[in-house]
Amino acid sequence: MDREALQERYGITGESAAIRQVVDKIMQVSGTDITVLLQGESGVGKDVTARAIHALSARKRNDLVIVNCGAIPEGIIESELFGHEKGSFTGAHEARKGYFEKADGGTIFLDEIGDTPKNVQVKLLRILENGEYFRVGSSKMLTTDVRVIAATNKDLWELVREGKFREDLYYRLDTVKIKLPPLRERKEDIIPIFRKFVTEFSSKYDSVFQGFSDEAKELLTSYRWPGNVRELRNVAEQLVVLEKSQFIDKDRLQKYLKGRQHLGSTDNLPVLSRGEDEEFRQSGPSADNGLIYRALLEMRTDISDLKKMLAKFLYSTFTEKSVKALPSAIPRDIDPNDISSHLREQMEGESLGISRPAPVQFEDEDEVEKSDLEEFFAGNEIPSIEEAEKFLIEQALKRYEGNRRKASEALGVSERTLYRKLDQYGLQ
Ligand SMILES: Nc1ncnc2c1ncn2[C@@H]1O[C@H](COP(=O)(O)OP(=O)(O)O)[C@@H](O)[C@H]1O
Ligand SMILES: [Mg+2]
CATH class of the missing domain: 3.40.50.300 (P-loop containing nucleotide triphosphate hydrolases)
Incomplete structure (x- = not known):
């Protein structure tokens, strides 16, 4: 070949x-x-x-x-x-x-x-x-x-x-x-890879890409791409979905790049700021779609963070007790930053010949000693995802005596994400 x-x-x-x-x-x-x-x-x-x-x-x-x-x-x-x-x-x-x-x-x-x-x-x-x-x-x-x-x-x-x-x-x-x-050290690859993704996503979402200006092209090439090809792919996907039938000029592109200098998970997403953002001032279906899509992206990231947190917590709670196939529950080859491929994998199932996580199974649930987590769930109602998440964060902080670095490691999320969550739940 x-x-x-x-x-x-x-x-x-x-x-x-x-x-x-x-x-x-x-x-x-x-x-x-x-x-x-x-x-x-x-x-x-x-x-x-x-x-x-x-x-x-x-x-x-x-x-x-x-x-x-x-x-x-x-x-x-x-x-x-x-x-x-x-x-x-x-x-x-x-x-x-x-x-x-x-x-x-x-x-x-x-x-x-x-x-x-x-x-x-x-x-x-x-x-x-x-x-x-x-x-x-x-x-x-x-x-x-x-x-x-x-x-x-x-x-x-x-x-x-x-x-x-x-x-x-x-x-x-x-x-x-x-x-x-890294992509920034092979800038000549940026446009060809971008074009490939745009073509793929355009056919996937049945959308026609209207092209982009020279200035936008320059911006694509000069941007640092801290998340490399994975980030380029996500930007291409968002442009195809959110800027459907729009010509991409520099300003339009800029929105998808700003606030992307760090490698956190949701930190990589375009900022959701109703007030400043031109797009959100306009009303109508396309503005709504944009909002919904971004909210979905954030949710997807949060859910994948939450899954990782739960898996880690379950490990530390149950490994000493009664576990059968639990180790396979951790998503091994999924990067929470790679939101779109994560979702794709969930939707399209498994690639052939590649080992994937199996569902969690307990050997004999009656024998499992009651853990904090079970007690937490043993109440009358299943807690909301927010409650569960808040609970896990509190537990982790308690265990590591308020050390946020250790707590975030234990939870399997970045320190930034932990800070954001602390803020969100008013935990200080
Ligand atoms: N040279 C390339 N051309 C096209 N797509 C690429 C290229 N390199 C990486 N990708 C895509 O970028 C994403 C991230 O690549 P991946 O191999 O998972 O990176 P890593 O394992 O180094 O984090 C994947 O969707 C992959 O298909
Ligand atoms: Mg990898």
């Missing part, structure tokens, strides 16, 4: 030297079993690259198992990766396969590898070296045949120097590195 065909097939747009190098490397490594390390900021295309490598490899008929090492709580990451035996810890009522076992014959994609705890890093090193591992609670050595692709948005060498990442594992992973530069 030549470069163009590959880019077309796996949705890798761009003509920059950087993209060409990435594609060349994909072609070089996909036929081998060599370990690959993908490095780049969030939203640059690490997932896309990993999927292309797997799909082009001889392992394509077997699974690509995606694991977000940064999203799994420290206490259970080992059993998630390597599996566990029945009775190996309180609550382990059944033996369970780990991701390495599920990926046997296929590929495992270890995203956010820099967040793996050090005791697990030793085990990763061993499995990378000779495929050997032990389930938690077992002394029987197992072997697996997997190809490893790892990704990080951190500087792993920096982590090594800080003593947070093992040097031997670093060298083992660093054999082939594919660097994906």
Whole structure:
């Protein structure tokens, strides 16, 4: 397959030297079993690259198992990766396969590898070296045949120097590195990628894009794109939906870029400010649609935040008690910043061959000790989402004695989001 065909097939747009190098490397490594390390900021295309490598490899008929090492709580990451035996810890009522076992014959994609705890890093090193591992609670050595692709948005060498990442594992992973530069360092890719998204969304939403001015084009190119291609995609989607049949000039575009300098979740959305915003002063259906759409986007983000909070809370409450498939409840490969793809995945179901979260199941609910959460739900009524959210925030703050950084980490939301929620619920 030549470069163009590959880019077309796996949705890798761009003509920059950087993209060409990435594609060349994909072609070089996909036929081998060599370990690959993908490095780049969030939203640059690490997932896309990993999927292309797997799909082009001889392992394509077997699974690509995606694991977000940064999203799994420290206490259970080992059993998630390597599996566990029945009775190996309180609550382990059944033996369970780990991701390495599920990926046997296929590929495992270890995203956010820099967040793996050090005791697990030793085990990763061993499995990378000779495929050997032990389930938690077992002394029987197992072997697996997997190809490893790892990704990080951190500087792993920096982590090594800080003593947070093992040097031997670093060298083992660093054999082939594919660097994906941020969009602002390959500006020539911005317009082609933007055009591709606009075309896709126009056909999806059955809308005709009216084009954009030279100044708008310049703005697209000069903007920093802190969320990289993912952010560009979201902007394209919003323009197609909200600016239906409008010619996009600089001012119109600006609205979708302002307030987007940070990487929070809802912070990335255009500001909802009735007073200042020209669009909201006008009345009529299109203004209403805009408001509704933005409100929906915010809600979607809030719900995904809330899901993450709940999953983390349930972990800490129940792991010591009675859990069967609970670990699979955490959304592993969904980035709350990637709102549109999150929703898409929910609506369109699962991509083939990729492991997805299973529903939460309790082994024997009667045996579960009553937790705060259950008591909270045991009242007469199911609380509203706001009440539940407020409750979780209060619990987290209580547990971490008001330390907001720790509380936000425990809840799995950014500190900014936590501050916003505190403000929203008047919790200080
Ligand atoms: N070169 C590219 N061309 C087209 N779309 C891309 C490109 N790189 C990334 N994307 C899209 O941008 C979004 C984010 O990419 P992803 O691979 O999930 O980034 P990362 O894993 O680095 O955070 C996805 O929707 C992906 O399809
Ligand atoms: Mg990713």
